[in-house]
Amino acid sequence: MKHGGYTKFSLQNLLGPLALLTVATYFLNGASTSLQLITQFALCYFVMVLALQVFVGNSGVLSFGHGSFALLGSYVSGMLTAPVHIKGHALALNQLWSFLVPLQVNIYVAMALSALISGAVAALTGILLMRLNGLAAGIATFALLGVTYNIFFNNKQIGPGSQALPAVPTITNTYILLLIAALSLVCVYFFNISRIGRTILATREDAMAAPALGVSIFKVRLIAFSISGVLAGLAGSMYVHVAGTFQVQDYYLDFTFMTLSMLIVGGSASIWGALVGTVLITGVGQILLMMEQNLPVFGLHITIPLGSRAVIIAVTFVAMLLWRSSGITNGREFSLDFLKKLSKKN
Amino acid sequence: MKISKKMLVSVAAAALAMTGISVTSAATANAACSKPILIGAAMAQTGFMAPFDGPALETAKIAVEKINVAGGVNGCKLKLTAVDTGTNPDKGQQIATQLVAQGAKLLLVTCDADINLKSEQVGEKAGVLVIAPCVGSTAMGPDNGENLGYSLGSAVPGEAAIMAEYAYSSLGKSATLFKDMSIAYTTSQCDAFEKRFKELGGTVKSVQQFNQTQAGSLDKPVTAQVAAAKTDNAGVIALCSYPGGGAQALAAIRAGGITAPVISGFGMDGAFWAGAVPNLSNFYDVTYASVFGDDTNPKVRLLLAAFKRTTGQPAATSGLITGASSVEAFALAATRAGSFDGKALSAQLNKFHNEALTAGPTSFSPTLHVNVSRPMAIIKTTNGVHKLVKYAAAVKPTF
Numbered sequence: 001m002k003h004g005g006y007t008k009f010s011l012q013n014l015l016g017p018l019a020l021l022t023v024a025t026y027f028l029n030g031a032s033t034s035l036q037l038i039t040q041f042a043l044c045y046f047v048m049v050l051a052l053q054v055f056v057g058n059s060g061v062l063s064f065g066h067g068s069f070a071l072l073g074s075y076v077s078g079m080l081t082a083p084v085h086i087k088g089h090a091l092a093l094n095q096l097w098s099f100l101v102p103l104q105v106n107i108y109v110a111m112a113l114s115a116l117i118s119g120a121v122a123a124l125t126g127i128l129l130m131r132l133n134g135l136a137a138g139i140a141t142f143a144l145l146g147v148t149y150n151i152f153f154n155n156k157q158i159g160p161g162s163q164a165l166p167a168v169p170t171i172t173n174t175y176i177l178l179l180i181a182a183l184s185l186v187c188v189y190f191f192n193i194s195r196i197g198r199t200i201l202a203t204r205e206d207a208m209a210a211p212a213l214g215v216s217i218f219k220v221r222l223i224a225f226s227i228s229g230v231l232a233g234l235a236g237s238m239y240v241h242v243a244g245t246f247q248v249q250d251y252y253l254d255f256t257f258m259t260l261s262m263l264i265v266g267g268s269a270s271i272w273g274a275l276v277g278t279v280l281i282t283g284v285g286q287i288l289l290m291m292e293q294n295l296p297v298f299g300l301h302i303t304i305p306l307g308s309r310a311v312i313i314a315v316t317f318v319a320m321l322l323w324r325s326s327g328i329t330n331g332r333e334f335s336l337d338f339l340k341k342l343s344k345k346n
Numbered sequence: 347m348k349i350s351k352k353m354l355v356s357v358a359a360a361a362l363a364m365t366g367i368s369v370t371s372a373a374t375a376n377a378a379c380s381k382p383i384l385i386g387a388a389m390a391q392t393g394f395m396a397p398f399d400g401p402a403l404e405t406a407k408i409a410v411e412k413i414n415v416a417g418g419v420n421g422c423k424l425k426l427t428a429v430d431t432g433t434n435p436d437k438g439q440q441i442a443t444q445l446v447a448q449g450a451k452l453l454l455v456t457c458d459a460d461i462n463l464k465s466e467q468v469g470e471k472a473g474v475l476v477i478a479p480c481v482g483s484t485a486m487g488p489d490n491g492e493n494l495g496y497s498l499g500s501a502v503p504g505e506a507a508i509m510a511e512y513a514y515s516s517l518g519k520s521a522t523l524f525k526d527m528s529i530a531y532t533t534s535q536c537d538a539f540e541k542r543f544k545e546l547g548g549t550v551k552s553v554q555q556f557n558q559t560q561a562g563s564l565d566k567p568v569t570a571q572v573a574a575a576k577t578d579n580a581g582v583i584a585l586c587s588y589p590g591g592g593a594q595a596l597a598a599i600r601a602g603g604i605t606a607p608v609i610s611g612f613g614m615d616g617a618f619w620a621g622a623v624p625n626l627s628n629f630y631d632v633t634y635a636s637v638f639g640d641d642t643n644p645k646v647r648l649l650l651a652a653f654k655r656t657t658g659q660p661a662a663t664s665g666l667i668t669g670a671s672s673v674e675a676f677a678l679a680a681t682r683a684g685s686f687d688g689k690a691l692s693a694q695l696n697k698f699h700n701e702a703l704t705a706g707p708t709s710f711s712p713t714l715h716v717n718v719s720r721p722m723a724i725i726k727t728t729n730g731v732h733k734l735v736k737y738a739a740a741v742k743p744t745f
Binding site: 032033034037038041083086089090091092162163164166167170243244245247250289292293306307 | 391392429430432435436437439440441443444446447459460463464467471483484485489490491492530
């Protein structure tokens with residue numbers, strides 16, 4: 001047994017992360033307008049990390065390609081909701097195919113569509129990619145990211161290319177984002193403890209024994225990949241409605257490595273790990289940013305040179321991989337058992 | 347030399363008088379101004395936009411000091427707070443949010459319309475005026491959903507038209523274009539040049555494309571392009587590029603035996619790259635102002651001197667004067683509006699007609715939030731020595 005990952009329903013496993021998610025959002029959202037924005041982005045990242053957890057965490061196959069689905073979700077949602085006069089007049093969109101200009105749907109319809117389209121694309125690409133294992137799978141997903149990025153970055157007929165699509169309507173109410181994140185969490189939880197969820201864990205733990213018991217590795221991985229595609233599309237869609245602009249660069253390498261580090265630092269085998277990782281990386285990043293700006297952190301003035309934020313996060317990531325490779329939570333779900341242990345000791 | 351405070355005050359007052367900004371004296375300060383008016387700069391002090399943003403931010407600080415010494419705006423002192431975005435749009439958005447929450451009445455943002463978009467939209471939503479000192483494209487403005495977003499830069503339609511008009515009237519009737527494909531600025535510059543040059547009756551013999559890497563050097567030698575240009579034997583070469591690749595291309599043009607005049611835009615401003623082309627001659631550059639000490643605009647000379655004093659270094663390129671002008675435009679609009687409200691300021695800016703800011707006569711309109719009709723400096727280089735030829739405005743800005 002390498003990792004955690006729970007297979008039986010347990011109320012505390014589900015309510016623990018939900019409680020932290022709600023409480024953290026409530027307090028940070030009210031603290032200041034800039035923290036509110038950070039909280040909103042963190043909720044988008046969390047849905048993205050959940051998407052990665054469903055596939056990477058459960059199957060044990062690393063994917064660098066999920067940025068593609070986030071990019072696609074963001075693109076669909078952004079293009080379907082940006083005002084028609086902007087799409088018709090903005091300099092960045094002067095080569096746009098004209099049939100794309102008048103398309104316009106409600107923001108939530110757009111979000112649902114982007115999740116579905118990303119899921120469909122994940123299912124289609126998954127048919128090819130899920131035949132691969134280990135390193136080959138990692139490289140192939142990375143190639144997928146490269147292909148998607150280059151199509152959107154260089155093609156001004158379908159979008160803004162290397163430029164930015166402005167005036168995408170934003171979701172300013174943090175609690176709507178919280179609701180979407182919480183619903184995603186619940187869905188992922190029930191998927192993880194479902195029969196298919198347990199089968200995927202089996203393929204992760206022993207890729208020889210699972211097929212011997214009649215499990216099709218290809219099939220279960222494809223299902224997980226498609227579901228994580230839906231969630232990644234949703235995350236991209238949330239992101240574009242927080243950022244207010246669609247820009248291809250937002251979903252490339254930085255995004256990929258940031259969300260993967262959130263998953264790995266937290267502990268990829270559990271939902272609790274996904275949440276802890278997201279909170280931690282966002283929090284540490286924000287504190288370092290404040291230090292760079294010479295702002296007081298919890299009343300202390302510590303100044304670090306501009307640009308050291310990226311270095312410190314990278315070093316922490318390496319240290320984490322060296323000394324606690326299964327993440328802070330050790331891949332376990334949230335549990336109050338440690339309290340019982342404490343009380344027994346006393 | 348030690349500068350006394352009195353001297354500073356008189357210099358500042360003189361400068362302000364010249365910019366035509368009428369300033370309410372501190373004595374009549376209204377009671378609402380117990381705190382200084384915050385100008386928040388979400389600009390890049392690190393990352394690849396830093397060479398453009400950094401100097402512009404410095405001159406913005408100089409302008410704020412000058413205005414404060416002379417009593418402020420509407421009886422209020424100004425305060426500039428700058429936070430580094432690291433050329434990262436997301437960080438820019440976050441910093442802009444923070445600055446708006448602190449009560450900023452003006453957001454200064456990065457000199458690139460795509461990178462500053464997220465920060466701009468923060469201001470837009472909060473009803474705060476947003477100025478990018480030196481965006482050179484026409485992207486900012488109502489067409490981009492930016493009703494409160496302006497650029498004090500001189501945009502490509504004007505710049506390229508000046509290049510074409512001067513080239514046609516003074517340098518040659520036929521042209522070969524060297525078009526740097528790496529960024530939108532240089533491609534649109536050559537496109538507009540070609541359009542205007544042909545309109546005037548000139549012939550474009552060929553358009554030679556080349557590319558440079560993100561690190562700023564040619565991705566491969568331009569030998570073939572230079573050979574083709576040589577057979578063109580055109581009267582003038584238009585080089586739409588920027589250093590270092592632009593300087594390498596220029597060196598290759600001269601090394602290939604082409605002696606025809608070469609004309610460039612703001613991208614090739616300054617002398618910091620001149621080491622790549624020793625003893626350069628017959629080179630013309632259309633840019634904001636002359637950093638070579640011979641600018642005819644006393645406000646520019648004064649600002650460049652102040653920049654050298656505060657940073658300890660001479661200005662590398664003249665784009666930095668837009669930083670000071672961003673603050674001047676804000677102050678002028680606020681004085682006329684009698685308010686710092688974003689919409690009121692925007693209404694005043696839209697009425698700007700050849701206002702004498704340091705960056706030169708500045709005009710906006712409800713649809714165009716960037717300058718295309720402002721005169722720009724034409725600088726000639728002979729044997730490595732740079733001299734201002736004249737200031738010229740585009741007869742017909744070309745979009």
